Amino acid sequence: MSILEINKVSKQYRNQRGIRQIDLSLKKGDVYGLLGPNGSGKTTLLKTITGLIRADEGTVALFGQRIDEVGGVALQRVGCMIESADFYDFISAYQHLKLVANFYPSISDKQIFDVLELVGLQGVAKERIKHFSTGMKQKLALAAAILPEPELIILDEPTNGLDIEGIVLFREVVRRLSEEKGMTFILSSHMIHELEQLCNRVGIIYGGALIQEGSVSDLLQDGLTLEHYYIEQLRMAKEA
Numbered sequence: 698m699s700i701l702e703i704n705k706v707s708k709q710y711r712n713q714r715g716i717r718q719i720d721l722s723l724k725k726g727d728v729y730g731l732l733g734p735n736g737s738g739k740t741t742l743l744k745t746i747t748g749l750i751r752a753d754e755g756t757v758a759l760f761g762q763r764i765d766e767v768g769g770v771a772l773q774r775v776g777c778m779i780e781s782a783d784f785y786d787f788i789s790a791y792q793h794l795k796l797v798a799n800f801y802p803s804i805s806d807k808q809i810f811d812v813l814e815l816v817g818l819q820g821v822a823k824e825r826i827k828h829f830s831t832g833m834k835q836k837l838a839l840a841a842a843i844l845p846e847p848e849l850i851i852l853d854e855p856t857n858g859l860d861i862e863g864i865v866l867f868r869e870v871v872r873r874l875s876e877e878k879g880m881t882f883i884l885s886s887h888m889i890h891e892l893e894q895l896c897n898r899v900g901i902i903y904g905g906a907l908i909q910e911g912s913v914s915d916l917l918q919d920g921l922t923l924e925h926y927y928i929e930q931l932r933m934a935k936e937a
C-alpha cells in the first residue's frame with residue numbers, strides 16, 4: 698500500500714509563489730529527503746501533506762485515502778514537526794509528552810521515558826522547557842512526533858539547532874525506526890551530507906517544482922556525491 702500519494706499538487710500564495718504540479722509517492726519504510734534552495738517550496742509541500750495548507754489543485758492521499766475526503770482521520774497515523782514547535786515553557790519535557798499522549802488511547806509512561814531516552818533527553822525529563830536550548834527543544838519536538846509510533850513522520854529541517862552528537866543521534870533514531878518498525882519518513886534539510894547518508898530517496902525542489910527525484914543509488918552514478926548532483930541540477934534548472 699502506498700503511504701503517501703501526491704498527485705499534481707499546486708499551491709499559489711497571493712504573491713504568486715508556492716509549489717506547482719508536484720507528484721510524489723512514498724512506500725512503507727522510505728526515508729525521503731527534500732532538498733532545495735531557500736524559498737523553493739519545501740515547507741509549503743510538507744504543510745500541504747498535513748492539511749495545514751489546502752492545495753489549490755491536485756490531490757494528497759494518505760494510506761490510500763484522500764485527505765480532503767477523510768479529514769483528520771488519516772492524520773492520526775502521521776507525526777509531524779513543521780517549523781519551530783511551540784511549548785508551554787513552564788512545564789517539563791515529561792509533562793509535554795504526557796499532554797501529547799492524552800490525544801492517543803494508550804501511551805504508557807514507559808513509552809514516554811523510552812522516547813525521551815531515544816532522543817537523548819532522559820537526563821532533563823523533569824526540567825522545565827523554559828530552561829531548554831534550541832537544540833533541546835528540537836529533540837523534544839522530535840520525541841513528540843515519534844511518541845505515538847505513527848506510520849508516516851514529516852519533519853521540516855529536523856536537524857536545525859542540533860549539535861554534532863545530536864545530528865548523529867537523530868540519524869540513528871530515524872534509521873532504527875524505519876528499519877525496525879517500518880516507519881516512513883519525509884524530511885527537508887539543507888544538510889545534504891545528512892540526507893545522503895540517511896535517505897533512500899531524494900527529491901529536488903526548485904522554484905516550486907520538483908525538478909528531479911529518485912532513489913539515491915540511481916541518481917548518484919559514476920561516484921558522484923549528492924552535493925555535486927544537486928549543484929549540477931540547480932545549475933541546469935537556472936539555465937533552462
Ligand SMILES: Nc1ncnc2c1ncn2[C@@H]1O[C@H](COP(=O)(O)OP(=O)(O)OP(=O)(O)O)[C@@H](O)[C@H]1O
Nearest residue numbers: 710712714715733734735736737738739740741742
Ligand atoms: N504564507 C505565505 N504567504 C506568501 N508567500 C509565502 C508564504 N509562505 C511561503 N511563501 C513563499 O512561498 C515560497 C516557498 O516558501 P517555503 O517556505 O515553502 O520554502 P522553503 O523551501 O521551505 O524555504 P526554506 O529553505 O527557506 O525554509 C517562498 O517564495 C515564500 O516566500
